[in-house]
Every structure is written in C-alpha cells, then in structure tokens.
Amino acid sequence: MNGQVSGGGLSVAGISKRFGRGTAAVTVLDDVRFDVxxxxxxxVVGPSGSGKTTLLNTVAGFVDPDTGAIRVNGAPVTGPGPSRCVVFQEYAIFPWLTVRRNIEFGMRLRARRRTAAQRREIGDRYLELMGLTAFADALPKTLSGGMRQRVALARAYAVDPEILLMDEPFAALDAQTRETMQEALLEINQKERRTVLFVTHQVEEAIFLADRVVVMSARPARVRDIVDVPWHGDRTHELKTSPDFIALRRRIETMLRDAHTSPQGDDR
Ligand SMILES: Nc1ncnc2c1ncn2[C@@H]1O[C@H](COP(=O)(O)OP(=O)(O)OP(=O)(O)O)[C@@H](O)[C@H]1O
Ligand SMILES: [Mg+2]
Incomplete structure (x- = not known):
C-alpha cells in the first residue's frame, strides 16, 4: 500500500426516516443498522425507491434521521462535514474548471488545508491514478462520461475524507464503460484504501466491488441481510462469470425479489 490510510469507521445505529405527514406520510427507513x-x-443494494439515497443522505448529513444516530469515527453526524465526501450519479464536477482544477478544488474546502504546492502534487498523483494526466488542462465538456466520473472519483480521493460515499456513481454510463470504471475504482481503492459506502441497485456491481453487501428490503427499507463477499484480492472481470460469483449474485437477487413481494407496513 503506498497511499496514506485515513482513519474512520461508520456506525449507522437504528436510523428511521419518515417523509410527509398524516395519511400522506411515507416511512422510508425503518431501524436501519450496520457498521462499516x-x-x-x-x-448497499435494494430495490428501486427503497430508500438507498435517503440512507446515504443521512450519512452525508443532508437529511436528518427521525430516530437513531450516525457516527463517523465515533463522532456523531449532525450535518454535512469534511469527514464525508459524496460521489453522485450525475457528474458533479464544475464545467468551467479544467480537470486538474476540479481535482484540486475539493482540497481547498477542507479543514485540513493544503498549500498550493501540496495540492498540485496530490492532484498529479490522482490524475495519474485515474489515467487523466493527458487531460489535466481539458475542460469537462471535452470528456466522455466515464472520464468525467474519473474526475469526480479523483477529486473525492484527493480530499481524503474519513468516509467516501458513492450513490450509483456509474449508473449513467453504458455497460462497457461501467465495467472499466468498476475496475478503475478497485484499482484506486487498492492503492489508496479508504472506508467506502457504495449504493447501487446492481447486485453484480455490489459483489464485484465490496467486502460486504448490505441487502435492503423494499420501502420502508430495513436491513434484510448483510452478506460477506468471499473473494478478496484478484478481482478481474473474469470473476463475474465464475460459478461462485453467479451463485452469490443469484442468492442476493432472490432476496431482493422476495423483498419486493413481501407485505409492506404502513405505506402506500
Ligand atoms: N425529501 C423527500 N420528501 C418526500 N419523499 C421523499 C424525499 N426523499 C425521498 N423521498 C421518498 O423516499 C422514497 C425512497 O427514495 P430514495 O431516493 O431514497 O430511494 P432509492 O432507493 O435511492 O431509489 P433509486 O433506486 O430509484 O435511486 C421514495 O418513495 C421517495 O419518493
Ligand atoms: Mg437513489
């Protein structure tokens, strides 16, 4: 490992969230608990509309849970803060800044300020790790979708938060680019190990990338199961066609299908 290891662990302790009032109220999260x-x-995998983004937003501090607590490295989350950095599905990079400036931008906002020379050096490292060196001075509009998401990932890693939060970061990409990006994410995370919470509705993506998978039920989202992923190093795209991979994928997909048909509580 040649990167710095950042401190931090996440505890999601009994989070519930309801939107709206009276008969229009919708319970989205119901006593969700797990640790990273x-x-x-x-x-985190779950059916569409089950509350995955809401869960991630509570961890990010954008949404206040009604009950329960979230702790990052022991400190309670009370709002957005520098301990967490989110990579969104849409390319949340600035169109008027070059690739390099986008990557260096996040570092300007952090509590742990860097000098211009340090930002440049860190920027160089992530440009290289994400294969963007030749595009350092390019504007985002000249890049493909996959390359823009590389910029977003590079920026998030460069900020070095205690936890990286990713909400379907590859969902807008075509299948082939998505595979390449999954491999790029594995590679950067192998070199610069971080604590990551990654939301997706693709079981294949979840078990390809993660050490563990939290399987959510349909809304209101509860933790249905937490599955250990048995392969550690050695994740290449061939893994996806191996019998063990396919068996685990099917097992979780079956859970998700059952989650969809199981009776709902107090909701529409
Ligand atoms: N601010 C809000 N006010 C009211 N309802 C909301 C709000 N945010 C989310 N919801 C509702 O909560 C439910 C879960 O939404 P959420 O976006 O968390 O699901 P998701 O699992 O991320 O879905 P997807 O797979 O489509 O991304 C939906 O029914 C949504 O309409
Ligand atoms: Mg979502």
Whole structure:
C-alpha cells in the first residue's frame, strides 16, 4: 500500500426516516443498522425507491434521521462535514474548471488545508491514478462520461475524507464503460484504501466491488441481510462469470425479489 490510510469507521445505529405527514406520510427507513469498519468497502443494494439515497443522505448529513444516530469515527453526524465526501450519479464536477482544477478544488474546502504546492502534487498523483494526466488542462465538456466520473472519483480521493460515499456513481454510463470504471475504482481503492459506502441497485456491481453487501428490503427499507463477499484480492472481470460469483449474485437477487413481494407496513 503506498497511499496514506485515513482513519474512520461508520456506525449507522437504528436510523428511521419518515417523509410527509398524516395519511400522506411515507416511512422510508425503518431501524436501519450496520457498521462499516475502517478501510472496509461496503455496498448497499435494494430495490428501486427503497430508500438507498435517503440512507446515504443521512450519512452525508443532508437529511436528518427521525430516530437513531450516525457516527463517523465515533463522532456523531449532525450535518454535512469534511469527514464525508459524496460521489453522485450525475457528474458533479464544475464545467468551467479544467480537470486538474476540479481535482484540486475539493482540497481547498477542507479543514485540513493544503498549500498550493501540496495540492498540485496530490492532484498529479490522482490524475495519474485515474489515467487523466493527458487531460489535466481539458475542460469537462471535452470528456466522455466515464472520464468525467474519473474526475469526480479523483477529486473525492484527493480530499481524503474519513468516509467516501458513492450513490450509483456509474449508473449513467453504458455497460462497457461501467465495467472499466468498476475496475478503475478497485484499482484506486487498492492503492489508496479508504472506508467506502457504495449504493447501487446492481447486485453484480455490489459483489464485484465490496467486502460486504448490505441487502435492503423494499420501502420502508430495513436491513434484510448483510452478506460477506468471499473473494478478496484478484478481482478481474473474469470473476463475474465464475460459478461462485453467479451463485452469490443469484442468492442476493432472490432476496431482493422476495423483498419486493413481501407485505409492506404502513405505506402506500
Ligand atoms: N425529501 C423527500 N420528501 C418526500 N419523499 C421523499 C424525499 N426523499 C425521498 N423521498 C421518498 O423516499 C422514497 C425512497 O427514495 P430514495 O431516493 O431514497 O430511494 P432509492 O432507493 O435511492 O431509489 P433509486 O433506486 O430509484 O435511486 C421514495 O418513495 C421517495 O419518493
Ligand atoms: Mg437513489
């Protein structure tokens, strides 16, 4: 490992969230609890509309839970803060800044300020890790979707938060680019191990990337199961066609299908 290892672990302790009032109220999260150890990569899968983004937003501090607590490295989350950095599905990079400036931008906002020379050096490292060196001075509009998401990933890693939060970061990409990006993410995370919470509705993506997978039920989202992913190093795209991979994928997909048909509580 040649990067710095950042401190941090995540505890999601009994989070519930309801939107709206009276008969229009919708319970989205119901007593959700799980932990992510420092340096661990945990994926959350769940049916569409089950509350995955809401869960991630509570961890980010954008949404206040009604009950329960979230702790990052022991400190309670009370709002957005520098301990967490989010990579969104849409390319949340600035169109008027070059690739390099986008990557260096996040470092300007952090509590742990860097000098211009340090930002440049860190920027160089992530440009290289994400294969963007030749595009350092390019504007985002000249890049493909996959390359823009590389910029977003590079920026998030460069900020060096205690936890990286990713909400379907590859969902807008075509299948082939998505595979390449999954491999790029594995590679950067192998070199610069971080604590990652990664939301996706693709079981294949979850078990390809993560150390553990939190399987959510349909809305209101509860934790249905937490599955250990047995392969550690050695994740190449051939893994996806191996019998063990396919068996685990099917097992989780079956859970998700059952989650869809199971009776709902107090909701529409
Ligand atoms: N601010 C809000 N006000 C009211 N309802 C909301 C709000 N945010 C989310 N919801 C509702 O909560 C439910 C879960 O939404 P959420 O976006 O968390 O699901 P998701 O699992 O991320 O879905 P997808 O797979 O489509 O991304 C939806 O029914 C949504 O309409
Ligand atoms: Mg979502």
């Amino acid at each position: 150890a420092e340096g661990e990569f945990v994926a």
